[in-house]
Amino acid sequence: MIPKERKSVLEGVTAHLLPRGVFAISLPNPTLLARFKDQTETEPTEEAVFTHPQTGNPVQASSIQECTGDGVVWKWHYDHLLPDGKVERLTMSTKHYYTPVGVYTREFQEAGLRVLARYGDFENAPYTPESLYLILVAQKEMN
Structure with missing residues (x-):
């Protein structure tokens, strides 16, 4: 999401959480994402x-990344293979912007969310610049 949308979403999350309520988000590691900047498109991956x-x-599910000046568009193709040889394709896409980790942390704090943990995978490994994911776990601050 663009910064204005992220701000709006985080404000909505904060408004819906009870005091000390917890919110988590998972996204591709922004540090790894930035490495796509010099590419135009990646090869499809099954x-x-x-x-x-x-x-x-x-x-068959496959993905491809298309790089833009400000981010990466992830496209997932789902090819339904029919008995007559035809294919029905459903494509879903999402855009991830080149946003540094520190910006996400600051935006959480500005929305009244204290970051409790940063993970790099779903096994709770600490986040590093080489992690596949950035998983932020935050708690609504007491007012």
């Missing part, structure tokens, strides 16, 4: 193959 729950046909 993420998974699974069975469609309604048809029983295979679905």
Whole structure:
């Protein structure tokens, strides 16, 4: 999200949390994301193959990153492989901006959220510049 949207979302989160309520967010590691700046597009990566729950046909999931001047657009393609050889494609995308970790921390504080922890994965490993993710866990400050 752009800074104005992030500010609005964090203010909404703070308004809905009880005192000492906890909020967490997970996003791609901004430090690793910044390494995409000099690329225009990455090669497609096959993420998974699974069975469609309604048809029983295979679905191939893949992703690709398109780099812009201010961020990276992540696109996920879900190709539903039909028995007649045709493919139905569903594409979902999201944009991540080149925002330094310190900016996220400051924005949380400005919204009344105290960052309790920074993790780099879902196993609670500490965040490092080489982590795949930035996971922030914050608590609403007491007023």
